[in-house]
Amino acid sequence: MYLFDSLPEVREQSGALPVEALSFYAELIVFLELTPWEGQPYNKNEPNGVMRSQAFGPKEEGLAVYLVLEHQRRVVMLSVTWIG
Numbered sequence: 001m002y003l004f005d006s007l008p009e010v011r012e013q014s015g016a017l018p019v020e021a022l023s024f025y026a027e028l029i030v031f032l033e034l035t036p037w038e039g040q041p042y043n044k045n046e047p048n049g050v051m052r053s054q055a056f057g058p059k060e061e062g063l064a065v066y067l068v069l070e071h072q073r074r075v076v077m078l079s080v081t082w083i084g
Helices: 008-015 019-034
Strands: 003-006 051-056 062-069 074-082
Touching (some): 003 008
Parallel strands (some): 003 074
Antiparallel strands (some): 051 062
């Protein structure tokens, strides 16, 4: 299991998510705590890179960008966007 963390700006972003996005964001956090490497590489030219992205929501209205710090068993959320 990985420890989930986020940048202060992301705490503001997640706090501004609409109510309908919150349960999907919570599911995303659990997903990242368990399987962060399942996300897509942020840079397609670096398929094994530590910066990853993951869409979330029923129609993938949300996008999260995060780092996987394997040696610390930690995931750091860098950005959360909701376009729904």
